[in-house]
Amino acid sequence: MKELHTVLTAHQGTYEAIDTLGKRVTPLLPHGEWKQLPNSLDAKEGIQFCPPVHVDSEMERLLKLHVEHEAAGIPPNVEAAWLHHRFTLIHPFTDGNGRVARCLATLVFLKANWFPLVITRNDREPYIVALHQADRGNLKPLVELFDNLQSKAIRQAFSLSEETIQETVAMQGILKAAKDKFQKLREEQDALKKQVLKIADALQAEAFQRLKEVALEVSATIKSEGHDFRARATGAAYEDPKDDYHNFQIIQYAKASNYFANRSIYRAWAELIIYTKIRTEILFAFHGIGKSTGVLVCSAMVYNRQMNKDGTDSVIGTIEPLSDGPFSFTYAENPSDVAIRFRRWLEHSLVQGLTYWQKNISV
Numbered sequence: 001m002k003e004l005h006t007v008l009t010a011h012q013g014t015y016e017a018i019d020t021l022g023k024r025v026t027p028l029l030p031h032g033e034w035k036q037l038p039n040s041l042d043a044k045e046g047i048q049f050c051p052p053v054h055v056d057s058e059m060e061r062l063l064k065l066h067v068e069h070e071a072a073g074i075p076p077n078v079e080a081a082w083l084h085h086r087f088t089l090i091h092p093f094t095d096g097n098g099r100v101a102r103c104l105a106t107l108v109f110l111k112a113n114w115f116p117l118v119i120t121r122n123d124r125e126p127y128i129v130a131l132h133q134a135d136r137g138n139l140k141p142l143v144e145l146f147d148n149l150q151s152k153a154i155r156q157a158f159s160l161s162e163e164t165i166q167e168t169v170a171m172q173g174i175l176k177a178a179k180d181k182f183q184k185l186r187e188e189q190d191a192l193k194k195q196v197l198k199i200a201d202a203l204q205a206e207a208f209q210r211l212k213e214v215a216l217e218v219s220a221t222i223k224s225e226g227h228d229f230r231a232r233a234t235g236a237a238y239e240d241p242k243d244d245y246h247n248f249q250i251i252q253y254a255k256a257s258n259y260f261a262n263r264s265i266y267r268a269w270a271e272l273i274i275y276t277k278i279r280t281e282i283l284f285a286f287h288g289i290g291k292s293t294g295v296l297v298c299s300a301m302v303y304n305r306q307m308n309k310d311g312t313d314s315v316i317g318t319i320e321p322l323s324d325g326p327f328s329f330t331y332a333e334n335p336s337d338v339a340i341r342f343r344r345w346l347e348h349s350l351v352q353g354l355t356y357w358q359k360n361i362s363v
Helices: 002-008 052-071 076-090 097-111 121-135 140-160 171-222 247-256 335-359
Strands: 230-236 261-275 279-289 295-307 313-316 327-330
Touching: 002 097, 052 076, 076 097, 076 121, 076 140, 121 140, 121 335, 171 230, 171 261, 171 279, 171 295, 171 327, 171 335, 247 261, 247 279, 247 295, 261 295, 261 335, 279 335, 295 335, 327 335
Parallel strands: none
Antiparallel strands: 230 261, 261 279, 279 295, 295 313, 295 327
């Protein structure tokens, strides 16, 4: 568990907390170590996490009970839900307990040859509700949620699996079937790629249009404050001659977010530029992730440029992310559902970007 915590929080240097004076602070996060200070209480639900002094004994008891449950043949879905919830009640780490709890549930499933536990943004609300029900002593909703996620994973696996070839088919028939199948797979992959690229094109166009609207509002606000104070939106759709711009910023963002930005699959972007005494850029960049052709993401970031007197750009300032991670979408999702999720994420990211700009306004 401590090794899991170290890996899962490797990118996280600090955590948010409230000090004794009620002020919000961000201390360093200890990786792979039990907590030394009490966790915050869930006052609304009346839940109090395990005090630090009892963490060792409670974790030993947790593992002992888990071994007894396995020996008794407790079903994986029930045991995964119990282990996940019991771990979160102990809350042994300073931060990152939810991530570790979901990994522990996944390990239970994998040991039973089931699918990993995958909680998406769409699952967050029923997941939180089920955890609160478990806090009150009712584990059933959490078990049922895990059951539904397993069923969903099975359906997806079956929908993407290849048909098996009967052993009785003659050699020539097998070779022909294999050739036909490769052709079909290529066609399916091309169709899936076109689907996710079509979704990405629509999202880029929507982002660009929204940035143009915001640029007009910002310009109207600042134009009287200084000569040439203004804002404008710019962008490049997929296969536009300018679609390869901002490579440095995107790579830096991806490194900080621990993923590989694959711009060979897809690249497009939309940007809001605000000109005052400094130049602030709010960038939304669409690209692939890893080697997959079925998953695309949009990264959101903000940074300042100090313009040189001759009008050339200087070195880019620190690149700040505008969300907890990139917005991801796949060919398997309904385009309408993706669009709804994206609009909420886009507005939140824009607010964060404009807040950054407002705080950096200099007299």
